[in-house]
Amino acid sequence: MQANELIAERYKIIEPLGEGGMANVYRAHDMILDRDVSVKLLRLDLRDDSTIRQRFENEIAASTELVHPNIIQVYDFGETNQLQFLVTEYVKGEDLKRYIAKHHPLTITRTLQIMDDILAGVAMAHSHNIIHRDLKPQNILIDEAGRAKITDFGIALAQSSLGLTKTDVAIGSIHYMSPEQVKGGIATTRSDIYALGIILYEMLAGKVPFDAPEAVSVALMHSTQPMPFVRDIDPRIPQALENVILKATQKNAMDRYNSVDEMREDLSTVMAEDRINEPRLEMAAKNDISNSTATKIIPASVIGAAAAVANKDVKADGAVSPSLISRKQKEQEKKPQKKPKKKISKKRRRMMFFGGLLALILGIFLIVGLVSSDKVTMTDFRGYTEKSAKNSLKEDGLKVGEVYHVSNKQISKGKVIKTDPREGTKVDKGSSVNLYVSTGAKKVRFGDYTGEKYSKVEHQLEEKGFTVKEVQQNSTDVPEGYIIEQDVDAETLVNPGDTTVTFTVSRGQQTITVPSFQNMSQSQVQAWADKNGLTVSFNQVGSDTVAADMVISQSVKAGTKVTFATVITVTISTGSNDVTVPDFGGKTLSDVQSWAKKNGINVQPKTDVTSSAEKGKITSQSVSAGDKMQKGNTITVTVSAGTGNSHSGDDNNADGHS
Incomplete structure (x- = not known):
């Protein structure tokens, strides 16, 4: 597809995002809803392949059923120009494979955050009886907010499906496939759990646990080799976290977690204090039977044959089979036998005796010659400074040869480690002597410890020779006892014995x-x-x-x-609820209303057309002056209309009073 082409008269192609074995993915713009989307379009050369079409339809069926913040949301699907397409949300970010490469080593805290997102999404799929079967970092996207989203349900499988549940081929990505998958056996939720364990290993180690040039070799590693220990690569990783990997990647599917929710719950507690001294998980590895990261289909017969060749001489417990012993015996029988030694004649014995005597005489002359020559015995210069060692060599009549500066944990920087020739050796005067001078301990990358528990980091670094200091600071984001920041940059190369690091440690929220x-x-x-x-x-x-x-x-x-x-x-x-009513006689209505507003009293004015009082003046009030009334109540006041002289007194009196 080219830029600006329209799909289904709605989705305008912007740029390609990637190409896969089954479909091509593009960023497009939804012309109706005015938003960017991802469009997965079945490849043109595969449109007549019924198997591929079935897989594409399978992805549509699986994806549209799943709505979760950690699963790519499906917006639309259909067919255009005899090509199937799937429209999903567009995630601006990168896949987890690139994220790991860019940010390795990830902090423990960040690893746990990403893994929790992934587990939440997979758990949701499993709750709908959908098995992904191709979980790998390339199928997990990290958006700009750092949230993980699972994509590509192209070979996802409904557990109740009979069409793809059991097959004679292994479908998936070799480096993340479970032993049962590489055999083309039944894929279950525990197969996804195995892949999740491999992904967790890669996030911590920066590489997959099993790798080889040939896919079959990787498959055999998954089925026959024990899972490598990630703590051998980075001892700072908690044992409890390594145990999660070991549990998830057991060869026998029944030895793994029963569910993704169980794995997620176990992962959530790996930083807990009561798991600090947790021993390494030990479970019996069983030989139950993954070169590229692309999804592959491998005939199980090929894998089975390779497995048979690899395992025919060695049993599951490591014992050598009788067939191999027999073959070795036959090989020994074919070797030529040594002939018996012949007896030495008297004449020959005499010749040997005189020959030895001659050699002895020559040896004596040689020794005398050596003793009489001008020799120097090499001094032990270990611990000397480079300058003092050079001076001493010159005093002994020797020359300084090459000076090699090498790292050494035991010998201080600038001190001699050894000489060549070594100490005690007799050398001719004028000979050159090479010096090996220490540059101190080899510098190592310091590493990022933010987000980790201070007490554990302190212990680990002090054992390596670092001087560790602590500064406490309140924090609303970082739990109490965990590291907020460090004053040594993670990428700095340091000498543990000469390095002091100060960690800012959270004491929790200030109260x-x-x-x-x-x-x-x-x-x-x-x-x-x-x-x-x-x-x-x-x-x-x-x-x-x-x-x-x-x-x-x-x-x-x-x-x-x-x-x-x-x-x-x-x-x-606001004060008392009772208000003392003043005498409003002779006041104006605005005076009364001002008082009422200030004191929370309502005013009800009434006109008196019979009063002879000045127009606008108060002539009477419903609550007597000096009485108390509660706020919110109403007082009625009578206001003179100033027309009393134009009416008979009797009529005015009848209408004018309240």
């Missing part, structure tokens, strides 16, 4: 003890909150017992320890 706010004003409470970096929310209610602007209650009990994220609610008094 503040909440005091009693009783008898404090709102401004005093706010000042305390500002000083301690906390947030306080205020409510205001009336109170007959607590003076206005003073604290009535608090949502967090005094003496409680809280973190900075805690919001404390404090209720402030």
